[in-house]
Amino acid sequence: MERAQPPTARTIIKMSQTVLVTGGAGYVGSHTIIELLNAGYNVICVDNLCNAFSEKDSLPESLKRVQEITGKTVGFYAVDLKDKAALTAIFKKVSASSPFQIESV
Ligand SMILES: O=c1ccn([C@@H]2O[C@H](COP(=O)(O)OP(=O)(O)O[C@H]3O[C@H](CO)[C@H](O)[C@H](O)[C@H]3O)[C@@H](O)[C@H]2O)c(=O)[nH]1
Numbered sequence: 001m002e003r004a005q006p007p008t009a010r011t012i013i014k015m016s017q018t019v020l021v022t023g024g025a026g027y028v029g030s031h032t033i034i035e036l037l038n039a040g041y042n043v044i045c046v047d048n049l050c051n052a053f054s055e056k057d058s059l060p061e062s063l064k065r066v067q068e069i070t071g072k073t074v075g076f077y078a079v080d081l082k083d084k085a086a087l088t089a090i091f092k093k094v095s096a097s098s099p100f101q102i103e104s105v
Contacts, residue, residue: 047078054078
């Protein structure tokens with residue numbers, strides 16, 4: 001009997017619809033998000049805002065511009081990656097609302 005082959009990296013990327021971008025409110029991250037959104041991916045950004053401007057309880061300015069440029073919505077969490085509990089809660093929430101696999105870049 002033929003054994004199932006593990007998916008290649010290319011297959012995994014094709015399966016994925018939601019991409020988690022860390023530091024996405026910064027320069028490189030926000031430009032990466034624009035490209036991902038334009039390529040059809042859903043994007044969730046996790047950034048602790050240590051080097052990004054954001055009004056209280058509001059999307060960071062950079063991500064507001066990303067939404068204006070692309071006409072698409074970015075999920076955002078003001079969380080430090082070292083905060084394991086918060087990160088676990090984000091993964092649970094996103095997994096529950098989306099049947100797709102999550103990739104990180
Ligand atoms: O522990 C951390 C550290 C940083 N961040 C976030 O990560 C993002 C980093 O973005 P930056 O714009 O500070 O850094 P980049 O590497 O994206 O961009 C920097 O490097 C680029 C070249 O690589 C250019 O020079 C650019 O102008 C310069 O801002 C920020 O939103 C910051 O808040 C976190 O969430 N957690």
